[in-house]
Amino acid sequence: MDKNIETFIGCDAEYEDAGIVIYGAPFDSTTSFRPGARFGSAAIRHESFGLEIYSPYQDKEITDSPIFDSGDIELCFGSAESALKDIEDRTDEILKDGKLPLMLGGEHLVTLGAVRAAFKKYPAMHLIQFDAHCDLRNDYLGAKLSHAAVVRRCHDFLGDGRIHQFCIRSGEKSEFEFASVHTDMHKFNFSGLKETVAELIEKKLPVYLTIDLDCLDSGIFPGTGTPEAGGVSFNDLLNAIIEVSKCNLIGADVNELAPMLDASGMSTATACKVVRELLIAISNR
Numbered sequence: 001m002d003k004n005i006e007t008f009i010g011c012d013a014e015y016e017d018a019g020i021v022i023y024g025a026p027f028d029s030t031t032s033f034r035p036g037a038r039f040g041s042a043a044i045r046h047e048s049f050g051l052e053i054y055s056p057y058q059d060k061e062i063t064d065s066p067i068f069d070s071g072d073i074e075l076c077f078g079s080a081e082s083a084l085k086d087i088e089d090r091t092d093e094i095l096k097d098g099k100l101p102l103m104l105g106g107e108h109l110v111t112l113g114a115v116r117a118a119f120k121k122y123p124a125m126h127l128i129q130f131d132a133h134c135d136l137r138n139d140y141l142g143a144k145l146s147h148a149a150v151v152r153r154c155h156d157f158l159g160d161g162r163i164h165q166f167c168i169r170s171g172e173k174s175e176f177e178f179a180s181v182h183t184d185m186h187k188f189n190f191s192g193l194k195e196t197v198a199e200l201i202e203k204k205l206p207v208y209l210t211i212d213l214d215c216l217d218s219g220i221f222p223g224t225g226t227p228e229a230g231g232v233s234f235n236d237l238l239n240a241i242i243e244v245s246k247c248n249l250i251g252a253d254v255n256e257l258a259p260m261l262d263a264s265g266m267s268t269a270t271a272c273k274v275v276r277e278l279l280i281a282i283s284n285r
Helices: 037-050 080-096 110-121 150-158 173-182 193-202 234-244 266-283
Strands: 020-025 067-072 100-105 126-130 163-168 184-187 206-212 248-255
Touching (some): 020 037, 020 110, 020 266, 037 067, 037 100, 037 248, 037 266, 080 248, 100 110, 100 266, 110 150, 110 206, 126 150, 126 234, 150 163, 163 173, 173 184, 206 234, 234 266, 248 266
Parallel strands (some): 020 067, 020 100, 126 206, 163 184, 206 248
């Protein structure tokens, strides 16, 4: 696997030495409102050089652990299933080599490819989702492969009790009704996260974390395809990431940045900082 020419800041270790591998999934063909998330992963890498490698929040540098950035996967924009297969194959490769995959989206559907791969290796895995939206529709305008249905598609094989949703504040009534029976949903914020993490740790269960950046309040993160008022703060998200990093994390992703939808650049800068803190938190395990 070749190193990307432009890597996320501080993530230029050799593949053989790395414990974490970054890869981009530039896909947004099922976006239901404003497109542009396909440019998110490249923007995060490029703008990351506006950051320091040091985190004063965690008192660590991103270079304290070797991290490899393999760049973006070349995905077929016209076929969601083809794109998901390529994402699954890349995730498979990273997992088989004993490394932790960290995917940069892209719209949220890309998570399905990574979770499919993780489930093959870790059939007892649980999924933690930070998101403004339920993503539990059975289909969106007849399409079962949609960013509005990604968590429902994960539920198809994970089943009941293994999906833990936080910050949810938008969705159809039927999605909330589905969640009340089939998932562990926590609306509006991170209430209940510590208890969830404690239970997952006690049972020694593998965990995949998916972060849809629209969980953040749209006042500080407007650069996303489907913004929703009333989200959490950056510090809230940071503390939640550090909390989840205590679990047996086996993979993660950060998605739904559409950089051109925020001309100020602050959404991209925020996304970069989220990725830095997530990488450091995982490395601290």
